[in-house]
Amino acid sequence: MLESAAPLLLVGAGKMGGAMLERWLELGLPAAGVTIVDPYLDEGAKQAWSGRGVRVEAAEAAPPAVIVLAVKPQSMETVLPAIAGRAGPATIVISIAAGVGLGRIAAAFPAGQPVVRVMPNTPAQVGKGMSVACANDRLDAGGRALVDALLGAVGEAAWIDDEGHIDAVTAVSGSGPAYVFLLAECLAEAGRQAGLPAGLADRLARQTVVGGGALLAESALPASKLRENVTSPNGTTAAALAVLMAADGLQSLLTKAVAAARARSLELG
Numbered sequence: 001m002l003e004s005a006a007p008l009l010l011v012g013a014g015k016m017g018g019a020m021l022e023r024w025l026e027l028g029l030p031a032a033g034v035t036i037v038d039p040y041l042d043e044g045a046k047q048a049w050s051g052r053g054v055r056v057e058a059a060e061a062a063p064p065a066v067i068v069l070a071v072k073p074q075s076m077e078t079v080l081p082a083i084a085g086r087a088g089p090a091t092i093v094i095s096i097a098a099g100v101g102l103g104r105i106a107a108a109f110p111a112g113q114p115v116v117r118v119m120p121n122t123p124a125q126v127g128k129g130m131s132v133a134c135a136n137d138r139l140d141a142g143g144r145a146l147v148d149a150l151l152g153a154v155g156e157a158a159w160i161d162d163e164g165h166i167d168a169v170t171a172v173s174g175s176g177p178a179y180v181f182l183l184a185e186c187l188a189e190a191g192r193q194a195g196l197p198a199g200l201a202d203r204l205a206r207q208t209v210v211g212g213g214a215l216l217a218e219s220a221l222p223a224s225k226l227r228e229n230v231t232s233p234n235g236t237t238a239a240a241l242a243v244l245m246a247a248d249g250l251q252s253l254l255t256k257a258v259a260a261a262r263a264r265s266l267e268l269g
């Protein structure tokens with residue numbers, strides 16, 4: 001099914017767009033059917049993509065099956081009018097830009113353009129992403145299957161009908177990997193402050209996050225039960241959790257963090 005996404009035009013081959021393209025190429029999207037438009041790519045990146053058979057900056061004769069808009073929200077104002085002319089009537093336009101609404105994207109293209117707003121995350125790079133998609137009413141069943149194939153290739157995908165949820169989605173799963181990486185950083189620093197050598201503290205923190213994530217992925221148990229399984233009565237974990245689960249603990253911090261991210265997503269629109 002990924003072959004049907006070619007020709008694919010990727011606008012912006014940065015961290016997120018580049019990660020998704022890497023995975024799509026690995027899983028069978030034909031490189032010869034991919035064009036990257038990104039005037040800011042450095043020579044090394046251009047050569048790396050060209051070396052894999054992807055065209056960089058080529059002018060397309062035929063309209064692509066899919067356009068993926070993966071530039072910063074702040075760049076959309078210039079990118080949308082510049083790219084709109086490259087779409088045909090059946091081209092599916094996918095935007096992954098935080099905050100930028102379906103209506104604003106669709107307005108840059110002729111009436112009737114199928115447009116999908118997607119919020120992916122960077123674990124897409126290793127096929128463990130979480131993407132949430134929301135489409136306008138011009139996306140037909142075939143188009144939805146094609147988008148499902150693209151998103152399924154990079155991890156799990158969910159569809160929502162209410163675009164109003166996407167700012168909260170962005171705050172939870174779009175930005176969420178950063179919170180997990182920060183947890184690894186903070187756990188390592190806490191280990192250093194407890195007297196561990198720096199390298200050992202890093203290794204323990206990293207593998208604990210990796211192992212915890214893998215157990216969560218493989219187990220049918222909810223996260224709360226997996227947490228309880230670590231917690232011996234009156235033991236060491238209970239002592240730590242009394243701090244983390246206090247009124248001003250992790251829940252309160254994450255609730256504030258997600259609210260801040262959601263508010264920023266709304267502003268970016």
Ligand SMILES: NC(=O)C1=CN([C@@H]2O[C@H](COP(=O)(O)OP(=O)(O)OC[C@H]3O[C@@H](n4cnc5c(N)ncnc54)[C@H](OP(=O)(O)O)[C@@H]3O)[C@@H](O)[C@H]2O)C=CC1
Pocket residue numbers: 011012013014015016017018037038039040041070071072073075078079096097098119120121122174175
């Ligand atoms: N990173 C993430 O975890 C996630 C990001 N997103 C969304 O993905 C989008 C891209 O984010 P990210 O990959 O992190 O950002 P990057 O800056 O890494 O990637 C954007 C790329 O687009 C390039 N670019 C800028 N202007 C243009 C233009 N006019 N035409 C074509 N390319 C252009 C940028 O160049 P330059 O750097 O020089 O500006 C850069 O290479 C954002 O809208 C973000 O909201 C969504 C989910 C997760």
Ligand SMILES: O=C(O)[C@@H]1CCC=N1
Pocket residue numbers: 098170174175
């Ligand atoms: O930080 C951002 O704005 C983007 C959107 C979600 C993750 N990164």
